[in-house]
Amino acid sequence: MNILLIGDGGREHAIAWKLTDSPKLKKLYIAPGNAGTAMLGQNVNLNLENPAEVVRFAEDNKIALAIIGPAEPLAAGLGDALSDVGVAVFGPSQAAVQIESDKAFAKDFLTKHNLPTARYAAFTEYSAACEYLADLDYPIVIKATGLADGKGAILPQTHTEAKLTLRDLLLDNRLGKAGSTVVIEEYLEGVEVSLLAFSDGKTVKAMPTAQDHKRLRDGGLGPNTGGMGAYAPVPNVAQSLIDRVMETIMQPTIDGMRAAGTPFVGVLYAGLMLTDAGPQVLEFNARFGDPEAQVILTLLKSDLIEIGLACINGTLDEVEIDWYPDAAACVVMAANGYPNAYASGIPIDGLDAAKSDYSEVFHGGTKLLHGNVLSAGGRVLGVTGWGADFRAAIDNAYLAAEKVEFAGAHYRRDIGFEVLNTSVEFS
Numbered sequence: 001m002n003i004l005l006i007g008d009g010g011r012e013h014a015i016a017w018k019l020t021d022s023p024k025l026k027k028l029y030i031a032p033g034n035a036g037t038a039m040l041g042q043n044v045n046l047n048l049e050n051p052a053e054v055v056r057f058a059e060d061n062k063i064a065l066a067i068i069g070p071a072e073p074l075a076a077g078l079g080d081a082l083s084d085v086g087v088a089v090f091g092p093s094q095a096a097v098q099i100e101s102d103k104a105f106a107k108d109f110l111t112k113h114n115l116p117t118a119r120y121a122a123f124t125e126y127s128a129a130c131e132y133l134a135d136l137d138y139p140i141v142i143k144a145t146g147l148a149d150g151k152g153a154i155l156p157q158t159h160t161e162a163k164l165t166l167r168d169l170l171l172d173n174r175l176g177k178a179g180s181t182v183v184i185e186e187y188l189e190g191v192e193v194s195l196l197a198f199s200d201g202k203t204v205k206a207m208p209t210a211q212d213h214k215r216l217r218d219g220g221l222g223p224n225t226g227g228m229g230a231y232a233p234v235p236n237v238a239q240s241l242i243d244r245v246m247e248t249i250m251q252p253t254i255d256g257m258r259a260a261g262t263p264f265v266g267v268l269y270a271g272l273m274l275t276d277a278g279p280q281v282l283e284f285n286a287r288f289g290d291p292e293a294q295v296i297l298t299l300l301k302s303d304l305i306e307i308g309l310a311c312i313n314g315t316l317d318e319v320e321i322d323w324y325p326d327a328a329a330c331v332v333m334a335a336n337g338y339p340n341a342y343a344s345g346i347p348i349d350g351l352d353a354a355k356s357d358y359s360e361v362f363h364g365g366t367k368l369l370h371g372n373v374l375s376a377g378g379r380v381l382g383v384t385g386w387g388a389d390f391r392a393a394i395d396n397a398y399l400a401a402e403k404v405e406f407a408g409a410h411y412r413r414d415i416g417f418e419v420l421n422t423s424v425e426f427s
């Protein structure tokens with residue numbers, strides 16, 4: 001079948017890489033794609049903000065399946081527009097994607113279904129929000145409720161900082177509409193784990209657990225980013241804990257969404273905090289994570305197209321999903337200046353040398369110019385390694401990363417190190 005993949009990041013390169021494994025694939029189009037996806041299919045420059053243009057392309061090119069990588073086009077209704085003309089869409093409807101795109105919706109949903117999450121209140125008015133601050137213990141967490149590219153969660157340490165954050169979001173509109181409603185929530189202590197799962201709206205099946213590294217610098221220092229690296233599976237999380245989260249959080253979430261008339265089809269991603277009181281939901285995403293996809297899809301043995309179609313057709317219970325027993329790690333190489341204003345158009349060397357039987361370079365922000373690969377984004381590459389154990393996966397990722405060069409490139413040297421050196425086990 002002809003497939004249209006939407007997005008242009010490392011996640012989409014990883015999805016494209018996996019799709020090209022499948023005998024079901026005829027022609028792959030990626031809109032808009034990057035230099036990495038261009039090696040696997042045909043990039044097409046569609047205006048994603050104009051669903052009619054994407055729908056016309058899908059009809060003209062006999063697209064049978066669309067896979068939507070990022071949340072923004074899902075929230076803008078691109079999936080619904082494609083479904084309306086008979087394209088099978090892997091990704092939730094506009095109504096279901098609210099579980100990510102509206103954090104107040106997500107918190108209300110969690111509370112209504114008695115699912116474990118930080119205590120919270122939602123506000124649109126500065127004065128009411130300030131009043132609520134008075135009785136809290138610090139730190140707290142203030143979140144923009146809309147999609148904010150990983151910049152929407154702020155952790156004020158004091159009452160004064162919290163008031164400034166509220167001013168920034170509610171009065172000065174720093175994040176625009178995304179921050180015009182805020183959620184103020186209790187600060188949770190613990191270890192973060194991402195659990196992603198496939199769902200057809202009824203059945204939900206877990207992927208290997210993953211861990212992102214959100215901070216820019218080694219040791220978890222520096223500002224938050226979109227994600228500087230990831231690994232999977234998380235070695236110190238016991239299967240019993242995953243089973244419990246599936247049973248007590250993921251399945252009830254899927255059941256609740258279906259009961260509300262907004263069945264969730266696609267990838268449900270729970271950002272979890274493992275606290276002393278048990279796992280708590282920090283947030284839901286309605287898609288693969290980036291860079292989580294780069295490690296998780298490396299471990300997927302089964303056909304992704306088959307899984308996607310089973311999700312769309314409501315037959316996920318009939319599909320066996322197999323995973324390699326390996327571990328994978330991804331090191332994100334970022335452009336000089338990222339996560340602030342960064343350099344662009346920088347030539348990249350060593351991409352071929354970095355590829356091996358145990359490593360792949362997934363492109364994030366890259367473009368092709370006269371056959372040369374240039375940087376074109378903040379998170380330029382997701383260099384991914386795998387191996388029989390965790391140590392081998394990390395070594396293979398770094399071995400590959402050392403072969404790639406571009407001016408101003410920087411990356412964390414400690415992806416996976418914390419968990420490698422811990423004896424704590426979560427069960």
Ligand code: AMP
Pocket residue numbers: 118141143150152153185186187188189192214271282283
């Ligand atoms: P979110 O966008 O909701 O995933 O939040 C981004 C990051 O902020 C998370 O990955 C956590 O590191 C941190 N965070 C979010 N909510 C909380 C919370 N309630 N307590 C502590 N840290 C949090």
Ligand code: GLY
Pocket residue numbers: 212226227285288289290291292
């Ligand atoms: N890596 C976090 C995310 O994709 O939301």
